[in-house]
Amino acid sequence: MQKYLKVEKRNMNNQYGMFAIRIGGIFVALVLGAIFLIFSGHAPIDVYVTMIDGAFGSAYGVNETIVKTIPLLIAALGVSIAFRMKLWNIGAEGQIYAGGIMASGVALSFGDLPSLLLIPMMMIAAFLGGALWACVPGIARSFWGTNETITTLMMNYVGILWVDYLVFGPWKDPKGYNFPITAEFSPSAFLPTFGGTRVHIGIVIAILCSFVIYILLNKTVWGYEIRVAGENSDVAKYAGMNVTKNIILTLMVSGGIAGIAGMTEVSGVIHRLQSNFSPGYGYSAIIIAWLARLNPIAAIFVSFLFGGLIVGGYAVQTSGLPASVALMLQGLILFCVLGAEFFTGYRVSIDKRFFSKGEAKING
């Protein structure tokens, strides 16, 4: 059989083709997910319908989806920046926690300040927190070539534990009945919401960030430099770019933006710091960035889709399925799209001889 399958190299630069391949990958992932659901005794169509209905079928569902889109999008923007330079920042989760800590610190200490002052301060603090979290792996990578994949990941656990330390220890709400939470922030530290919904101004911030980062990456010298350095650091050095500095700077900006996702969560949604406040947004962000091909504008739509996936995951819980079905589907989608990318680099065709067996035999 393999004899008749022709695999040739090609170089696909066609935007529509790339898009089609990704959609194809997502479709295959859903089919595989359905097969898995059948084997575990669930009706896949029902599950998918419940998920879609839960996420997009009502005003409440759409609102919840947007609420989830905010941290996903901001964190995905953050990791996209590092990925452009082929720096594997998989520490967005820890950077979200670090940003959350810093923003909470500001909110708890300066609660009497007016919103207009307090919220920008929290945002800057969160950026610095995330940047700090990413700068340790950045320094190690740029000076000693330490693999940033593992170091950024280790920082995730440290960030999660730091939050635990604070909410179980010095920042614990004395009136919190021993729950691992801080006291509620003063209302001036809340991000304003739209009408009576839970959707907060973070969505505007996130979309603005997408456009700013799009311009930063595609229209500025810095954006060009990190792309060149990502493709070939020797070329970048030869062209006189400071690669060492750019590695640290890029990782810090990447982490800082992910940190802002932590701020929007504590300030816009939970209004306090709590243990395990991010259910893995930082990991989903990696998948989103990859699916969006590191394009900040595309990331808006992919994040919305993934927000829906998470909300849909909660919706199926009522029918006895764990919410982790959403995480499972995310993993499957990443696999399938990754596998589908093979077709952007190679053309697979069935050799004509396959259809005329007789001739093939003669030719050997």
Add this chain to the structure above:
Amino acid sequence: MDNAIIISTLSAAVIAGTPILYAALGEIICEKSGNLNLGVEGMMLIGAVCGFKAAVLSNNPWVGFLVAMLAGGLFSLIHAFLTITLKSSQVVSGLALTIFGTGLSSFIGKSMIGIPAPVKFSKVAIPILSKIPFIGTILFHQDVLVYISYMMIVAVWIYLYKTNMGLKLKAVGENPAAADAVGIYVSKIQYIHVFIGGVFAGAGGAYLSLAYSPAWLENMTAGRGWIAVSLVIFALWNPVRALVGSYIFGGLDILGYRAQTLGITVSPIFMKMIPYLFTMGVLIFISAKKGNRNIAAPGALGVSYSREER
């Protein structure tokens, strides 16, 4: 501090180090073939949950252990297919394996949260050896899986350095084009060893859910898979050094729980950070003195081999 506390702490360090040791041995084998599998965390979780489920259903810990190994191996084949056949990025594929493994394991394990293991591996003293003062209790009064891990170190060492297959494996990892030229079936060798890596990771996961803390908890590996990946670098791809590294990490791992009995008054939450910070520190230290790392790492690690690009 009296002797008994030291012995019981070190003995606990061996137990805490064993799951990391299993996973690290598997990753050494996998990376020797030139394939970097960052999905160890995911494979361990799959091993832990499948092993636990099988042990609950069969009421036999050995069935659980074997199922865990098989599950880890089968799960790793996703990574093998993506990176070897479809030539995807090994880094992204490994990450996907971890994310998918986390979701899949909590999906499978949902119904088993909170039930204790009906059966587990308990401690068996080896006659004579366990009577050696001090180290006897630490090394030879453990459960059977710890003893198997000792044997595995020897087995992996012999396999890598004394067998024909080990030689082929290293040839593929160092220079797949040259290996291909002398007639070694490169992708077959890589498939086999990614699978073996998965089997070991599955065993490490099963150790967690069947011996270390016999129960199933979501995300119960808590980063141990990633620590195993860094341990491989620390061990310079040498199984014997992996043993030493695992027990150091095991020791740091239990410090958080034992801090109070050892008279340490720092918050236990900070103690729990130590293994992760230590891992980072070790990685930075090793890359700072680059020399021996470059010699030890398989030449083609992380690069997909494609015949047309020879």
